Every structure is written in C-alpha cells, then in structure tokens.
Amino acid sequence: AQSVTQPDIHITVSEGASLELRCNYSYGATPYLFWYVQSPGQGLQLLLKYFSGDTLVQGIKGFEAEFKRSQSSFNLRKPSVHWSDAAEYFCAVGADYGQNFVFGPGTRLSVLP
Amino acid sequence: DGGITQSPKYLFRKEGQNVTLSCEQNLNHDAMYWYRQDPGQGLRLIYYSQIVNDFQKGDIAEGYSVSREKKESFPLTVTSAQKNPTAFYLCASTSRLNTEAFFGQGTRLTVV
Numbered sequence: 001a002q003s004v005t006q007p008d009i010h011i012t013v014s015e016g017a018s019l020e021l022r023c024n025y026s027y028g029a030t031p032y033l034f035w036y037v038q039s040p041g042q043g044l045q046l047l048l049k050y051f052s053g054d055t056l057v058q059g060i061k062g063f064e065a066e067f068k069r070s071q072s073s074f075n076l077r078k079p080s081v082h083w084s085d086a087a088e089y090f091c092a093v094g095a096d097y098g099q100n101f102v103f104g105p106g107t108r109l110s111v112l113p
Numbered sequence: 114d115g116g117i118t119q120s121p122k123y124l125f126r127k128e129g130q131n132v133t134l135s136c137e138q139n140l141n142h143d144a145m146y147w148y149r150q151d152p153g154q155g156l157r158l159i160y161y162s163q164i165v166n167d168f169q170k171g172d173i174a175e176g177y178s179v180s181r182e183k184k185e186s187f188p189l190t191v192t193s194a195q196k197n198p199t200a201f202y203l204c205a206s207t208s209r210l211n212t213e214a215f216f217g218q219g220t221r222l223t224v225v
Contacts, residue, residue: 009153032212034213034214036216041201041219041221042219043117043119043203043216043217043218043219044156044203044205044214044216045216046213046214046215049212049213063205080126088154089192090155092214094212094214101146101156101205101214103155103156104155104156105153105154106153106155108135
C-alpha cells in the first residue's frame with residue numbers, strides 16, 4: 001500500500017531564508033508525486049508534480065522539488081521564503097487515473113519577519 | 114472559470130441529523146473524491162467515483178454516503194451514524210488526461 005511521511009510537523013524560518021520540506025513515500029512502482037499548499041480554511045492548491053523524466057521539477061511561486069528514487073524522497077525547496085509562503089504543505093502520492101491519492105500529514109510553515 | 118464549488122462553506126447541524134454537502138465541478142472531469150481533514154492527520158479518503166453511477170469506499174467510509182447521478186455532481190451525506198462528524202471536508206476531481214487533483218474550497222461542518 002502507498003504511504004507518505006512528512007517528518008516535520010512544524011517548521012519556522014525567517015523571511016529570506018531557504019526552505020526544504022521533506023517527503024518520503026512508499027510505493028511499489030514509480031509513483032506520481034505532488035506537493036500541495038493550503039492556506040487556513042481553504043482548499044489545496046497544486047505547487048508542482050512529478051510523473052516522469054527530469055527528476056528536478058519546477059513549480060509555481062518559486063518552488064522546486066527533487067525526486068530521488070534511491071531515497072524514496074520528494075523534498076520541496078525554495079531558495080528564499082516570503083512571508084506569504086506561511087501555510088500548510090502536503091506531499092501526496094498517486095497511482096493511475098481514478099485511484100486513491102495518499103496524502104502525508106502535512107508540514108505547517110511559519111515565517112518570521 | 115472552470116473549477117470545483119463546494120457549498121456551503123460553513124455548516125452547523127444538531128447531533129443525530131443527516132446533512133448533505135454539495136460538490137459541483139465544471140471541469141468535465143470523470144473522477145471525483147471526498148476527503149476529510151482533521152488537524153494533524155492530513156487528508157483521509159471517504160469515497161471516490163470514477164464514472165457516473167459508480168463509486169467506491171475509501172479508508173473512512175463508515176457513517177457517510179454518496180451518489181453520482183451526474184458527472185458534474187458528487188454530494189456527500191454525513192449520516193447520524195458518523196460518530197465524530199465535525200471536520201473540514203474537501204472535494205476534489207481529476208481527469209483522464211491529467212492525474213493531478215483539483216480541490217474545492219472546503220466545507221467546515223460543526224455538529225453540536
């Protein structure tokens with residue numbers, strides 16, 4: 001069965017600092033991998049996705065993620081965090097069309113001025 | 114604009130009452146999903162539907178029911194059998210061509 005872990009429940013960084021959010025997954029084949037962001041009381045917005053090909057993927061809002069098959073990881077990075085990046089971030093793994101998405105528990109990001 | 118609309122945004126119900134949450138999409142997506150979100154637990158799948166008139170139970174289907182009579186609509190009923198219904202509910206959809214999930218803005222249900 002698929003599973004996703006996000007080891008960090010809460011991360012605090014200063015504005016302008018770099019950011020890395022960790023995601024590890026368990027899946028039998030090459031998965032579809034996603035990062036979503038959620039502001040309080042809102043739905044989820046897709047930041048980026050990996051299906052195949054180049055293991056470094058670029059997303060919206062200056063985010064990028066790197067797929068490392070050997071480590072079963074898909075960590076999210078941003079070189080310089082903005083105060084508006086404060087939100088909850090979810091890593092997810094999906095299989096074929098119409099199948100279940102499995103989400104990690106989320107990492108809450110706080111940004112200090 | 115295409116998207117997913119969930120209504121209402123906030124819903125209050127008395128314990129023991131059934132309540133139905135609405136989810137409508139105009140993205141022409143075939144698959145639709147309902148998730149429940151509780152603090153610190155991420156998203157848990159309640160039900161999903163790949164085509165009209167067909168749906169499957171997710172991980173936490175007990176106490177919930179759904180229907181899929183139209184491609185655009187996937188309403189969720191929270192029944193009185195659901196022991197702890199207070200939560201944030203999210204609806205999502207995907208297409209055959211693009212596996213990413215599009216989400217609605219959610220409905221916060223509070224049972225008192």
